[in-house]
Amino acid sequence: MLSVEEALDKILNELDPLEEESAPILESLGQVLAEDIKSDINVPPLDNSAMDGYAVRSEDTTGASEKTPVFLRVIGTVMAGSISQQEVMPGTAVRIMTGAPVPAGANSVIQFENTDDEKRKESAPGQPLTRAGIFSEASLGLNIRKAGENIARGTVVLKKGTVIRAAEIGLMASVGYSHVKAIRRPVVAILSTGNELVEVDKPLPEGKIHDSNAYSIASLVKRHGCVPRMLGIARDDEESLVSKLKQVQDADMLLTTGGVSMGDYDIVKDIITRDGEMVFWKVRVKPGKPLAFGKIKGKDKSIPHLGLPGNAVSCMVSFELFVRPALLKMMGKKNFAKPTVEAILEDTVKNDAGRRLYDRAIIEKRNGHYYARLTGSQSSGILASMGLANGLVLIPEDTKIVNKGETVQVLMLDWNEEVNI
Ligand code: AMP
Numbered sequence: 001m002l003s004v005e006e007a008l009d010k011i012l013n014e015l016d017p018l019e020e021e022s023a024p025i026l027e028s029l030g031q032v033l034a035e036d037i038k039s040d041i042n043v044p045p046l047d048n049s050a051m052d053g054y055a056v057r058s059e060d061t062t063g064a065s066e067k068t069p070v071f072l073r074v075i076g077t078v079m080a081g082s083i084s085q086q087e088v089m090p091g092t093a094v095r096i097m098t099g100a101p102v103p104a105g106a107n108s109v110i111q112f113e114n115t116d117d118e119k120r121k122e123s124a125p126g127q128p129l130t131r132a133g134i135f136s137e138a139s140l141g142l143n144i145r146k147a148g149e150n151i152a153r154g155t156v157v158l159k160k161g162t163v164i165r166a167a168e169i170g171l172m173a174s175v176g177y178s179h180v181k182a183i184r185r186p187v188v189a190i191l192s193t194g195n196e197l198v199e200v201d202k203p204l205p206e207g208k209i210h211d212s213n214a215y216s217i218a219s220l221v222k223r224h225g226c227v228p229r230m231l232g233i234a235r236d237d238e239e240s241l242v243s244k245l246k247q248v249q250d251a252d253m254l255l256t257t258g259g260v261s262m263g264d265y266d267i268v269k270d271i272i273t274r275d276g277e278m279v280f281w282k283v284r285v286k287p288g289k290p291l292a293f294g295k296i297k298g299k300d301k302s303i304p305h306l307g308l309p310g311n312a313v314s315c316m317v318s319f320e321l322f323v324r325p326a327l328l329k330m331m332g333k334k335n336f337a338k339p340t341v342e343a344i345l346e347d348t349v350k351n352d353a354g355r356r357l358y359d360r361a362i363i364e365k366r367n368g369h370y371y372a373r374l375t376g377s378q379s380s381g382i383l384a385s386m387g388l389a390n391g392l393v394l395i396p397e398d399t400k401i402v403n404k405g406e407t408v409q410v411l412m413l414d415w416n417e418e419v420n421i
């Protein structure tokens with residue numbers, strides 16, 4: 001049986017980043033840039049004010065203080081987005097708002113807080129301010145943001161391969177990109193298998209259960225920025241499975257759940273072996289041992305297929321360990337590892353399986369330390385325990401027992417409000 005690392009290596013070896021597409025920048029959140037973003041403009045385009053205040057000539061403010069103000073004649077106002085028609089001549093000032101281009105002649109800005117502006121407004125409300133008392137000296141360039149200071153014309157602001165987050169989208173907007181080339185999102189076909197399964201919107205006959213895996217797995221697919229394609233439910237017979245597999249068509253990956261363990265009707269692995277190619281089956285991990293990885297024939301390409309176990313928890317844990325990195329690689333990302341923390345275990349955990357354990361746990365930070373408390377029964381069908389958990393406690397395959405109070409590695413599933421990072 002393969003270790004988690006060996007299995008993951010085999011999966012990643014078979015996958016490459018997908019091709020690029022052009023998308024409106026807002027659609028590209030979470031994708032990876034497939035081009036350098038180069039600015040052909042200066043940002044900001046002109047020298048502008050970093051403060052609300054007075055644009056002045058610094059030489060006019062020599063000796064200014066609150067006790068000995070320098071008085072300047074106010075010759076106009078300029079707001080952000082306008083160009084002042086006035087030139088600041090000796091003895092004059094222009095009222096200037098944050099972001100407004102600095103008028104000709106001015107070389108510094110005194111913020112209102114260092115002038116008598118407030119006092120004048122109070123003593124003569126509504127009156128135009130014709131004179132400003134300056135309370136401090138302005139050094140050359142004070143409160144002026146230089147043209148191109150943020151981004152100089154010709155600069156590569158973002159490199160190909162960058163993960164596009166909010167700041168990157170803002171940057172692209174600031175240099176005038178409305179569309180961007182990015183690695184496209186994988187389309188992931190999702191198929192549940194099992195005679196016992198019934199769609200969520202259908203009544204449950206005796207002995208049947210609703211198909212929940214398709215929904216938890218599709219949600220994880222969406223959460224990682226990929227596009228789920230719901231294929232529904234295949235019965236545990238060859239005909240039903242083969243006909244569903246035909247619908248995979250041009251998807252970039254197929255995820256099935258169920259039908260990969262040792263039961264009489266677990267035919268998924270047999271069909272992959274017969275009609276496609278089986279790369280491996282079974283991993284030394286708990287939950288999630290009966291994971292199958294292979295390839296099936298799509299419309300005109302071979303499609304990677306991960307046959308996830310049917311148990312509701314197993315398939316989600318297998319997703320985190322194997323599908324997530326696979327999808328991230330296809331999206332062109334470089335870092336696949338989930339964040340881990342070291343936590344103090346609040347329960348004793350035994351490992352008789354000789355496999356790597358990933359136990360569901362609630363991780364909390366108290367007094368500067370992370371603590372991990374198991375969610376209760378670790379039976380792999382109890383989906384509610386996955387709902388409680390925000391992390392998976394990792395117990396190595398050769399460790400028989402970890403006692404309460406000992407330190408363990410935890411794979412974080414969610415950094416939620418309960419985790420005070
Ligand atoms: P299998 O691997 O097909 O033997 O399934 C293992 C267990 O998972 C069985 O108890 C199934 O009923 C359950 N199971 C399989 N597929 C699903 C599904 N899509 N939704 C909920 N439970 C499932």
Ligand code: MG
Pocket residue numbers: 193194195236258259310
């Ligand atoms: Mg089954």
